[in-house]
Amino acid sequence: MANVRTRMAPSPTGYFHVGSARTALFSWLFARQHGGEFVLRIEDTDHERSTQASVDVILDSMAWLGLDYDIGPIYQSHNLPRHTQAAADLLASGHAYRCYATTEEIGRVREEANARGVRSWKYTGYGCVIDEAEQARRAEQGLPSVVRFRVPREGDSVTFTDLVYGDQVIDPNEIEDFVLLRQDGSPLYMLSVVCDDVDEAITHILRGQDHLSNTPKQVLLYQAMGAPVPQFAHTALIMAPDGSKLSKRKHGEVVSITTYRDKGFLPEAMVNFMALVGYSAGDGDTREMFNRAELIERFDIARVGRANAKFTFDANNPKQWTDAKAQSLNAEWLRTMTLEELMPHLRPWLERAGLWDDAFEGERAEWFRATIDLIRQRFWTLEDFVTQGAAYLGDRVVFDAAAVKKNLAKDPRLPVLLAGLADRFEAAEFEHDALEAALRGFAEEQGVGAGLLINGMRTALTGQSVGPSAFEVCVAVGRERTLHRLRNLPALAE
RNA sequence: GGCCCCAUAGUCCAACGGUUAGGAUGCAGGCCUUUCAAGCCUGAGGCACGGGUUCAACUCCCGUUGGGGCUACCA
Numbered sequence: 001m002a003n004v005r006t007r008m009a010p011s012p013t014g015y016f017h018v019g020s021a022r023t024a025l026f027s028w029l030f031a032r033q034h035g036g037e038f039v040l041r042i043e044d045t046d047h048e049r050s051t052q053a054s055v056d057v058i059l060d061s062m063a064w065l066g067l068d069y070d071i072g073p074i075y076q077s078h079n080l081p082r083h084t085q086a087a088a089d090l091l092a093s094g095h096a097y098r099c100y101a102t103t104e105e106i107g108r109v110r111e112e113a114n115a116r117g118v119r120s121w122k123y124t125g126y127g128c129v130i131d132e133a134e135q136a137r138r139a140e141q142g143l144p145s146v147v148r149f150r151v152p153r154e155g156d157s158v159t160f161t162d163l164v165y166g167d168q169v170i171d172p173n174e175i176e177d178f179v180l181l182r183q184d185g186s187p188l189y190m191l192s193v194v195c196d197d198v199d200e201a202i203t204h205i206l207r208g209q210d211h212l213s214n215t216p217k218q219v220l221l222y223q224a225m226g227a228p229v230p231q232f233a234h235t236a237l238i239m240a241p242d243g244s245k246l247s248k249r250k251h252g253e254v255v256s257i258t259t260y261r262d263k264g265f266l267p268e269a270m271v272n273f274m275a276l277v278g279y280s281a282g283d284g285d286t287r288e289m290f291n292r293a294e295l296i297e298r299f300d301i302a303r304v305g306r307a308n309a310k311f312t313f314d315a316n317n318p319k320q321w322t323d324a325k326a327q328s329l330n331a332e333w334l335r336t337m338t339l340e341e342l343m344p345h346l347r348p349w350l351e352r353a354g355l356w357d358d359a360f361e362g363e364r365a366e367w368f369r370a371t372i373d374l375i376r377q378r379f380w381t382l383e384d385f386v387t388q389g390a391a392y393l394g395d396r397v398v399f400d401a402a403a404v405k406k407n408l409a410k411d412p413r414l415p416v417l418l419a420g421l422a423d424r425f426e427a428a429e430f431e432h433d434a435l436e437a438a439l440r441g442f443a444e445e446q447g448v449g450a451g452l453l454i455n456g457m458r459t460a461l462t463g464q465s466v467g468p469s470a471f472e473v474c475v476a477v478g479r480e481r482t483l484h485r486l487r488n489l490p491a492l493a494e
Numbered sequence: 495g496g497c498c499c500c501a502u503a504g505u506c507c508a509a510c511g512g513u514u515a516g517g518a519u520g521c522a523g524g525c526c527u528u529u530c531a532a533g534c535c536u537g538a539g540g541c542a543c544g545g546g547u548u549c550a551a552c553u554c555c556c557g558u559u560g561g562g563g564c565u566a567c568c569a
Contacts, residue, residue, distance in 0.1 A: 120496035213564035
């Protein structure tokens with residue numbers, strides 16, 4: 001397909017919605033796989049809500065996800081003169097007209113119609129609210145008016161083919177003569193998007209299914225403007241667990257892309273997850289992990305689902321703050337991506353936590369890589385490296401209360417035993433098998449189970465009750481810190 | 495209310511006229527073992543309902559029910 005150009009047109013409302021991010025991803029994938037271009041347009045015409053900070057959230061989110069654009073960001077507010085000019089042109093060509101009926105008058109007529117049992121009343125032009133004479137009188141007086149699009153009522157059905165939902169046929173009588181320009185002369189969304197999409201030569205519009213019903217109006221506008229109608233592809237929506245619309249106001253941080261970044265998600269995992277919601281490669285292929293390049297290669301707009309999907313999360317359970325599958329996918333990416341790919345994501349976290357040491361790239365590089373590779377097997381987010389991981393990478397051990405209770409406070413002999421163990425370790429070669437032999441020998445001498453010492457040691461060294469093999473932990477933590485921590489247990493308050 | 499869209503396990507996706515309806519996630523159990531939000535194995539759990547069409551329907555058609563969207567001088 002030649003000259004493909006897609007766009008993402010978010011409005012800066014203070015956060016970047018996961019649903020928007022997903023359609024952005026699909027638009028980006030579509031452009032990339034066709035060798036086309038991807039445009040970012042900021043729909044900032046609502047001055048009340050638009051701020052630079054809001055715009056930055058969008059730009060940062062796009063950058064984090066790795067969705068680069070070839071054109072933009074274009075600010076829709078800059079195109080205002082063009083939009084009003086378009087309305088003037090439509091007025092001149094007879095595709096639009098000034099309407100002097102007030103909102104109140106229209107509302108009244110609408111209610112009366114409903115009361116009379118009219119099934120769906122629509123504003124369809126002069127005469128349906130105020131007659132021609134009244135219209136002319138108000139025009140003469142220079143009373144305020146809006147500009148409405150004249151929906152062709154005699155013509156055929158409005159038709160277009162949606163790449164996801166298929167052929168659409170709409171009776172024009174279902175479409176009201178919608179407003180193009182407000183009383184104050186400012187353009188409305190319906191006019192602005194079409195103008196911009198025409199001017200930017202967008203060939204394929206991928207967007208949320210909530211726009212499907214508006215598309216016929218836009219098709220009419222393209223035709224009236226004498227512009228080619230682009231291809232449309234509407235994608236199903238992401239809903240909340242209860243099936244309602246996923247919104248920041250109702251559902252909080254889980255809807256915002258930056259939350260995932262700030263909670264230690266990998267952008268690769270987030271992209272992968274968003275692609276999996278409402279989409280599948282099919283062909284009986286059960287594989288689920290894909291990087292961006294693979295998605296570009298395999299993505300097929302026709303296979304995007306038509307049914308809304310639900311996010312599963314529980315605001316009251318920290319472990320389920322977002323969709324469980326998203327979390328598990330992130331964990332899988334975390335432990336399977338190459339260390340070279342992981343490091344650029346990890347380093348900023350370590351630096352912010354004061355855990356970074358330049359020696360990690362120098363004389364301690366080998367140890368560092370081995371330790372990261374060891375601990376990431378049980379980690380779920382980048383954040384885990386600076387919480388649980390701190391005991392391995394730095395000198396600070398954060399003790400988990402439950403772990404202390406379970407493994408250290410349960411036996412009053414442990415402080416003495418672990419100190420004794422430290423003496424044995426001091427005399428032993430500091431290496432996995434030798435440490436294990438030393439510990440088992442010591443346990444036997446003392447007449448205690450090896451497990452008591454092993455679990456106590458794990459918590460003494462890491463503050464956790466879970467983790468890698470305890471002797472691997474010793475090696476990772478190193479001789480000095482291991483001996484020190486075994487001899488200096490935390491206060492065992494209970 | 496009107497118009498439009500959708501409907502496979504709790505959730506996300508496969509199967510598209512003939513399969514014991516498959517995978518992932520989550521859940522339960524087991525193994526490993528010194529631990530586990532790790533790994534391996536096992537298990538429970540689904541075609542919304544009713545009519546057609548057909549030798550045969552998850553798959554096609556119609557209806558019902560349920561869910562969603564749009565219906566603004568919001569985007």
